[in-house]
Amino acid sequence: MASSREHTARNRHRGLVIGVDIGGSKVAAGVVTPGGSILARSRAETPDRSKSPEIVEDTIAGIVAELRRDYPVRAVGVGAAGFVDEQRATVLFAPHLSWREEPLRESLRTRLHLPVVVENDANAAAWAEARVGAGRGAADTVVVNLGTGIGGAVVIGGELYRGRHGMAGEFGHMTVVPGGLRCECGNRGCWEQYASGNAVTREARELAAADSPMARGLLSAAAGTPSRITGGLVSELARSGDMACVELLEEAGDWLGTGLANLAAAFDPELFVIGGGVSQSGELLLGPARRAFRRALTGRGYRPEPGVVPAELGNQAGLIGAADLARDALPRRRQGRRQSRIGSAVRIPGRRW
Structure with missing residues (x-):
């Protein structure tokens, strides 16, 4: 008869899945339990983006093989920065890698x-936050990730909504200023040009380059070189009380709150979860965002107001979510295949589609 220690070990390893998070410069992976705990991690640098897709996929396979040596893994979930088709099989376009119509699932x-x-990496991270992070317990959650740009995802009725073609959640490219700043997507006035990490960095560098007295602290911290200013530096100085940096985050927060009000009008969520590097500024960003959100919210004063909270899982959210989505796609031993939580459309009881 197996000892209680052996029984505990078997239970701990039941349903283990490897989650992989692919970025522009790294591949991070971990062995994830059904509860969202990471038992082991590994990381490798992403080969130069000009190299063939096969080299990147070999890197992924190598890091997965390393983790599999010590754990009985059932599946692999991959979060990729780019457009993923509705079958969760092909990366249609990845801006930071050389994947174009790449059949990634079959290759791996x-x-x-x-x-x-x-899965799209923002969807994967959002799913993790909704299931085991800041959004746990809420049925309808919108996750907004503030990084270089703005990405995100929508969870409706406990289901990840991906859109008909798998491309929902590109919030950063909502137009908030018609004819505004040019975006990398080719349009003008996109939300991410005003509320992302890149937006904060751009505004700080412009202030410093203008030799504004307000920017003395920024220039000193950047050794007199505006190009050395980063969003992280702005957040650090704001936390220490630098008023120019506090104002830069307040301005980004105002734009963030305005965009959230637009999303509330579209989705009416119970909760907004704000993740990504810029969100680490905490209340310096989220306080102004909540105030701007309340000012712009349709029906304000006569409707329930969604909460706005910071994400909890940090950089691990992508691989945790990718693992859970892969586990969810596995057949259940006693009940056969269960319907995946990730549908091209979400059906809500009582609603006609």
Whole structure:
């Protein structure tokens, strides 16, 4: 008869899945339990983006093989920065890698001999926050990630909504200023040009380059070189009381709150979860965002107001979510295949589609 220690170990390893988070410069992976705990991690640098997709996929396969040596893994979930088709199989376009119509799921299945699910990285991170992070317990959650740009995802009725073609959640490219700043997407006035990490960095550098007396602290911290100013530096100085940096975050918070009010009009969520590097500024950003949100919210004063809270899982959210989505796609032993939480459309009881 197995000892209680052996029984505990078997239970701990039941349903283990590897989650992989692919960025422009790294591949991070971890062995994730059904409860969202990470038992082991590994990381490798992403090969130069000009190299072939096969080299990147070999890197993924290598890091997965390393983690599999010590754990009985059932599947692999991959979060990729880019457009992923509705079958969760093909990366249609990845801006930071050389994937164009790349059949990533099949390529990795051939190498790994395991079930593979491919998901957009923002969707994966959002799912983790909704299930085991800041959004746990809320049925309807919108997750907004503030990084270089703005990405995000929507969870409706406990289901991840991906849109008909798998491309929902590109919030950063909502137009908030018609004819405004040019965006990398080709349009003008996109939300991410005003509320993202890049927006904060751009405004801080422009202030410093203008030799404004307000920017003395920024210039000193950047050794007199505006190009050395980063969003992280702005947040650090704001926390220490630098008023120019506090104002820069307040301005970004105002734009963030305005965009959230637009999303509230579209989705009416119970909760907004704000993640990404810029969100680490905490209340310096979120306080102004909540105030701007309340000012711009449709029906303010006569409707329930969604909460606005910071994300909890940090940089691990992507791989935790990718793992959970891959686990969810596995067949259940007693009940056969269960319907995946991730549908191209979400059906809500009582609503006609």
